[in-house]
Amino acid sequence: MPKMNLSHMEASILFALCASIVLGLVTKRTDRERLMYGLYCFACFVGTLFGLGWLMYFGHG
Amino acid sequence: MLKLTKMASDNKVPVVTWLPVIGLAWLVPGGGHLLLQRRSRGLILFFTIMVTFLAGLLMRGAMFQWKTGDLFTTLIYCGGYLADLSSGILYLFTVWMGYAQDDVAGHVHDYGTKFLVGAGLMNVLAMVDAYEIATGKKE
Numbered sequence: 001m002p003k004m005n006l007s008h009m010e011a012s013i014l015f016a017l018c019a020s021i022v023l024g025l026v027t028k029r030t031d032r033e034r035l036m037y038g039l040y041c042f043a044c045f046v047g048t049l050f051g052l053g054w055l056m057y058f059g060h061g
Numbered sequence: 062m063l064k065l066t067k068m069a070s071d072n073k074v075p076v077v078t079w080l081p082v083i084g085l086a087w088l089v090p091g092g093g094h095l096l097l098q099r100r101s102r103g104l105i106l107f108f109t110i111m112v113t114f115l116a117g118l119l120m121r122g123a124m125f126q127w128k129t130g131d132l133f134t135t136l137i138y139c140g141g142y143l144a145d146l147s148s149g150i151l152y153l154f155t156v157w158m159g160y161a162q163d164d165v166a167g168h169v170h171d172y173g174t175k176f177l178v179g180a181g182l183m184n185v186l187a188m189v190d191a192y193e194i195a196t197g198k199k200e
Contacts, residue, residue: 001160004119004169011120011172015179018113022183025102026190029200 009049016045079195086191088149090184093191106187114151114180122173123164124156141174147181147188 006014024038086093090110094103125141128134145152155161164174193199 002119003121004116006116006120006169006172008168008172011116011169011176014116015113015176018109019179019183021109022106022186025105026186 012049013046016042016049020045074196079192082191082195083188086188087147087184090149090151090180090187093188094194097191097194099194106183110148110180110183110187111151113176113183114148117173117176117178117180118155118160120173120176121162121165121167121170122175122177123170124152124161124177125174141178144178144181144185147184148177149184151180 020038020042023041024034024036028034028037082093082096085096089095089107091103091105091107094100094106124145125138127142128138130138162170162173164170190199
């Protein structure tokens with residue numbers, strides 16, 4: 001079985017994408033609401049990723 | 062209170078209506094939606110959960126074993142085991158065919174373990190959604 005080596009960033013983006021798709025699909029009732037909520041979740045994931053990244057960067061000095 | 066109880070009993074859906082849906086939704090991610098004729102949603106759920114699970118497997122993520130001990134050990138291992146098990150046939154095939162990895166040190170392995178748990182939890186969400194559709198709580 002081949003091994004996949006993803007960086008933290010790549011793994012986080014892939015997980016954010018998959019989780020956003022599922023969250024958008026199962027929580028809303030219309031296709032438009034699903035799309036918008038999926039995009040919102042993805043933006044929140046990525047925003048948190050960058051926010052925490054910078055926080056750790058400054059935290060470590 | 063009496064009114065609420067009456068409403069709940071009026072809305073009671075027979076177990077045979079939703080149990081096969083839940084069973085299939087657990088066994089095959091998105092299968093419950095396919096059974097309920099929600100083809101596009103079922104297929105998207107199937108591929109998304111499959112991609113998450115396969116990514117976890119290819120990153121050599123570990124499958125949790127049922128293990129008890131102190132509170133945190135029990136929470137992490139038993140919770141992780143239940144989440145892994147929620148992936149249904151993906152988990153069963155992985156274990157039966159010997160692809161389940163031991164827990165080894167390394168950040169990529171660690172991401173993989175989280176992907177495997179995440180795939181199971183996504184399938185739990187899909188199962189809840191399929192249940193709500195089967196019982197008429199949702200379109």
